Amino acid sequence: MNEITILAGLFLRRTLFRARALGLVIGVLGLDIAIALAWRAESDLAGAELLGRVTNELVIGFVLPFVALFYGVAVVRDEVEGGTLPYLLTRPIPRHVIYGSRLGAALGAVLAIVVGLTAVHAVILGAAPTGDQLTRLMVALVLGCLAYGGLFSALGAIFKRPFLIGLFALLMVDAPLSRLPMVARHITIRANLANIAGLSEEPEGLAQLMDSTVDVGSSYMIILAVLVVALVAGFWAFERREFHGEEQA
Numbered sequence: 008m009n010e011i012t013i014l015a016g017l018f019l020r021r022t023l024f025r026a027r028a029l030g031l032v033i034g035v036l037g038l039d040i041a042i043a044l045a046w047r048a049e050s051d052l053a054g055a056e057l058l059g060r061v062t063n064e065l066v067i068g069f070v071l072p073f074v075a076l077f078y079g080v081a082v083v084r085d086e087v088e089g090g091t092l093p094y095l096l097t098r099p100i101p102r103h104v105i106y107g108s109r110l111g112a113a114l115g116a117v118l119a120i121v122v123g124l125t126a127v128h129a130v131i132l133g134a135a136p137t138g139d140q141l142t143r144l145m146v147a148l149v150l151g152c153l154a155y156g157g158l159f160s161a162l163g164a165i166f167k168r169p170f171l172i173g174l175f176a177l178l179m180v181d182a183p184l185s186r187l188p189m190v191a192r193h194i195t196i197r198a199n200l201a202n203i204a205g206l207s208e209e210p211e212g213l214a215q216l217m218d219s220t221v222d223v224g225s226s227y228m229i230i231l232a233v234l235v236v237a238l239v240a241g242f243w244a245f246e247r248r249e250f251h252g253e254e255q256a
Contacts, residue, residue: 079159147204161241
């Protein structure tokens with residue numbers, strides 16, 4: 008337990024509290040809040056309905072995946088770039104403990120950011136979900152942190168250019184496919200998180216004629232499957248890969 012605490016704390020100090028990381032997070036959150044304020048001023052929606060739209064578009068669709076990408080790939084990348092990972096691996100600490108401790112710290116940081124931001128949105132918009140809505144939203148945020156964070160940390164353990172691969176996956180796969188007016192959009196993490204949170208948009212026009220939804224239980228199974236595969240792949244790759252301090256992107 009002491010090793011886990013030390014490794015997690017080391018990750019937070021070297022990654023979360025670095026000037027570059029803080030600048031990125033502050034910039035992303037500032038942009039998010041500015042957009043939320045603009046929507047409040049211009050939108051005809053109000054209360055919980057507007058909060059749902061902001062959560063779906065800004066938190067699940069923007070802040071969560073991109074912050075998870077940054078901290079997820081840093082689980083392995085930061086130590087490789089700093090040339091300290093080969094030294095760390097020589098210590099009498101099992102590799103799975105090193106990876107798991109850093110991953111846990113990264114997931115905790117991402118969850119704290121998105122939950123805190125959602126609370127800020129509720130204050131800005133003067134509305135907050137209650138009861139079942141709140142439960143579904145929190146479950147979706149937790150699962151989103153686990154799925155995205157686990158996926159991007161696995162990319163960092165497997166590839167030499169994990170950030171570029173993850174960015175491509177978000178911009179060219181997850182974001183565009185999640186907006187398809189058909190059931191195929193549920194191959195993406197984002198669409199399933201919106202379904203779990205009860206924030207899926209109602210189809211319009213011809214899209215109403217398509218079978219464009221899946222049940223919430225299926226979305227849970229898809230997200231859990233992504234998480235399990237990502238965790239297995241990440242731990243497996245970290246256990247077996249040779250690290251020599253090569254630079255990653």
